[in-house]
Amino acid sequence: MTPMKEDYLKIIFELGGRQKKVSNKQIAISLNIAAGSVTEMVNKMAAEGLAEHTPYAGISLTNRGIRLAEDLVRKHRIWEDFLVEKLGYALPDVHDEAEVLEHVTSPKLIDALDDMLGNPTHCPHGGVIPDRQGHYHEDSHTVLNDAADGEIVTVDRFIDNHDLLTYLGDLKLDIGDQLKVLKHDPFEGPVTVQNLTDNAELIVSYKAAHYIFVK
Template sequence: MTPMKEDYLKIIFELGGTHKKVSNKQIALSLNVAAGSVTEMISKMTEEGLAVHVPYSGISLTKKGVRAAEELVRKHRLWEVFLVEKLGYSLADIHDEAEQLEHVTSDRMINALDEMLGNPTHCPHGGIIPDRSGHYHEDSHQVLNDAKDGDIVTVDRFIDNHDLLTYLGELKLDIGDQVKVLKHDPFEGPVTVQNLTDDTELIVSYKAAHYVFVK
């Protein structure tokens, strides 16, 4: 399986594609790729039995796709925990390293790493980590951009992207922060929120607001 196809599996999993339809636009935004590229890859994944595509509705993973995604996510996120907790990596710098490590990690090694780390249930940017039996509690799949003006929500997790995590670090928006949505600017403009945890007003770009999950 190519690294790009693995990225699609992981992002569809992260966006909730284990139990609901995920739109081409969500995938394109999250992976920063053109809509045409998404269509082409989803076609290949459908042919291989990894995904189901319903026109005008979206994409979801098959049982085969879910199993593959869970294995990839588990390896990737356990390495992220290791890099942050044991090697002192910053949150923004762990993705590329974990991406390399996940491809050379046997089941025996990842189970040993899991034990050594104390069987963590979430990675440093808030994503769930399936256990060795494939069990996990489902993530929140509501993105900040979909919260209504006036809603008070808690930041639950971030998409694993270097530029995003650097940007959010500069904004000082952290997992666990409680925020009140003040307004959505029109024409794909930013989302303005009041960070109730730090008592600051933040302007979050339209794209970033699709990468921040809240509950």
């Protein structure tokens, strides 16, 4: 399986494709690629039995696709936890390292790392880590951009993206922060929120607001 196809499996899983249909637009925004490229890959994945695609409705993972995605996500996020907790990596810098390590990691090694880390249930950017039996609690799949004006939400997790994590670090936005959504600017403009944790008003870009999951 190509690294790109693995990236699609992981992002569809992360966007909720285990239980619901994920749109091509969501995938394109999350992977920062053209919508046409998404259509081509989605069709390949459907032909290989990894996903089910309904035109104009979106894509979800098959049972086979879910199992593959869970295995990839587990390895990737355990390595991320190790890099942050044991080697002191900055959060924006762990994704590329984990991307390499996940492909050369045996089940025995990942289980040993899991035990050494105390069996973490979530990675440093808030993503769920399936245990060795494949059990986990489903993540929130509501993005900040979809929260209504006036709504108060809690930051649950972030998409694993270097530029995003650097950007959020500059904004001083953290997992667990409570946000009051003040307004959505029109024409794919930013989302303005008040961070109730430190009472700061933040302007979050349209794209970043699709990378921040809230509950």
